[in-house]
Amino acid sequence: MCDQTFVAATFGPCENCSTPSPLINIYIKSEPINYCSLCVEMMACQGLQKGESLVSLKRESESLKKKLEEERKKLCDVELNQVAEKIEVLGALSIKTRRVLKGHGNKVLCMDWCKDKRRLVSSSQDGKLIVWDAFTLNKEHGVSLPCTWIMTCAYAPSGCAVACGGLDNKCSVIPLSMDRNENLAAKKKSVAMHTNYVSGCTFTNSDMQLLTSSGDGTCALWDVESGQLLQSFHGHTADVLSLDLAPSETGNTFVSGGCDMKANVWDMRSGQNIQSFESHESDINCVKYYPSGDAFASASDDATCRFYDLRADREVAVYQKDSIVFGASTVDFSLSGRLLFAGYNDYTINVWDVLKGTRASILFGHENRVSRVRVSPDGTALCSASWDNTLRWATDFVTENK
Amino acid sequence: MSSSSNIVAMKKIVQQLRLEAGVNRVKVSQAAADLQQFCLQHAQHDPLLTGMSSSNNPFRPQKVCSFL
Numbered sequence: 001m002c003d004q005t006f007v008a009a010t011f012g013p014c015e016n017c018s019t020p021s022p023l024i025n026i027y028i029k030s031e032p033i034n035y036c037s038l039c040v041e042m043m044a045c046q047g048l049q050k051g052e053s054l055v056s057l058k059r060e061s062e063s064l065k066k067k068l069e070e071e072r073k074k075l076c077d078v079e080l081n082q083v084a085e086k087i088e089v090l091g092a093l094s095i096k097t098r099r100v101l102k103g104h105g106n107k108v109l110c111m112d113w114c115k116d117k118r119r120l121v122s123s124s125q126d127g128k129l130i131v132w133d134a135f136t137l138n139k140e141h142g143v144s145l146p147c148t149w150i151m152t153c154a155y156a157p158s159g160c161a162v163a164c165g166g167l168d169n170k171c172s173v174i175p176l177s178m179d180r181n182e183n184l185a186a187k188k189k190s191v192a193m194h195t196n197y198v199s200g201c202t203f204t205n206s207d208m209q210l211l212t213s214s215g216d217g218t219c220a221l222w223d224v225e226s227g228q229l230l231q232s233f234h235g236h237t238a239d240v241l242s243l244d245l246a247p248s249e250t251g252n253t254f255v256s257g258g259c260d261m262k263a264n265v266w267d268m269r270s271g272q273n274i275q276s277f278e279s280h281e282s283d284i285n286c287v288k289y290y291p292s293g294d295a296f297a298s299a300s301d302d303a304t305c306r307f308y309d310l311r312a313d314r315e316v317a318v319y320q321k322d323s324i325v326f327g328a329s330t331v332d333f334s335l336s337g338r339l340l341f342a343g344y345n346d347y348t349i350n351v352w353d354v355l356k357g358t359r360a361s362i363l364f365g366h367e368n369r370v371s372r373v374r375v376s377p378d379g380t381a382l383c384s385a386s387w388d389n390t391l392r393w394a395t396d397f398v399t400e401n402k
Numbered sequence: 403m404s405s406s407s408n409i410v411a412m413k414k415i416v417q418q419l420r421l422e423a424g425v426n427r428v429k430v431s432q433a434a435a436d437l438q439q440f441c442l443q444h445a446q447h448d449p450l451l452t453g454m455s456s457s458n459n460p461f462r463p464q465k466v467c468s469f470l
Contacts, residue, residue, distance in 0.1 A: 054409050054412060057409065057415075057416050060416050061415050061416050064420060064422075067423055071427060072427070075427050077430055078431045078434065079434075080434045080437070083435060083438060084438055087438065093450075094453065095450060235418070274425075275425060276418075276422060290437070290440075291440070292436075292437070294433070294436065294437065295433075311427070311428040311433050312427060312428050312429065312432075312433040316430060316437075334448050335448040335450070335451075336440070336443075336445045336447065336448035337440055338441040338451055354437075354441070375450065378449070379447070379449050380449040380450070380454060395454065396449065396450045396451070396452075396453045397453050398453040
């Protein structure tokens, strides 16, 4: 169809390409469309379904968004803290720091516990990765990597390897060897390749697969042995800062959060974004599943932590206080899910009562931002990593003589 | 052309929203009750919540051994 001469009743910005030109005023399914002649031709050639156009799609998306909001509101018959009013208030917690792990030369950015409940790995801005025995404070392995800002590290389920990544846009796996003289950095194997920094990584249920999140806005699942990309997850519109795998009983899903203020839940097999939550007012720095797998919490630069229930498909609690004005960078649940530990940029860790929505305790001690908090696999200790170059672990115990 | 990529992007958004609108949802009262039940069921086994006695705590301050 060649560009035919037409009588133009109006002149103005085209509704599609915005260039000022004579507009063809037509009606598609009684809906006025005012496009320039080029866009009308493009539309005709694009194989759109009958009556579909940018305007109709926009309208459909608006109405779907409204419908979603209404559906979610309908189910909000009661607040979580109202349901929790009947349960006992928490007793005083005596969670205290028992050990301080010193050894990093710069900010500690990330840490992860080993499944053996006593080892942990930490990574730092100075390019070093250290594997510690938390009981004895012994440094079992130290690896110096060429890249600074190792933003994320993870322990493999078997305990035989660690993964790390950061500004080098890669996530690498390093097998841990018993031989202390071996140069571990030489055995480093690059698995994930992103086009921007790697912000988070975790092994799936085995040492064979690695899940990563990146500043390039995507998450990806990799085969460790071959380095092959198994699945990629697109949907975030800005840097993805954190991810967490669902506890194994509940299947193959994971949640991610990012600078687009959204938290998305993904199906690992299909790559599909199953659910999306947008209620934070700033970047989401960390996401963590509730131990049952039916909910997750998020920490954000807007100084709040929020709790989302997956079956109700909505936010069910907000953990905030007027006195807390600094961003929260990390969260983790205690074993029963009753306590939420959140590390903030004001150097403290606030302990929230998940059900009642109140603050149960504050932990002081770090001399700079808390970058990561993690509860040990058996729930006995809480480890925190900080920009003050140290890690601390704390336990709650009742003394023998009361 | 920007117009075709706009339409493709919008189609994706609409498809995603249709998917999300179709999700089966549970009432908050039900979901909250289940969350609460999980917490209470596991509260006994949560060492950070209930505190551990020094004897079972592997992280307790080590006593110094002395040879008799």
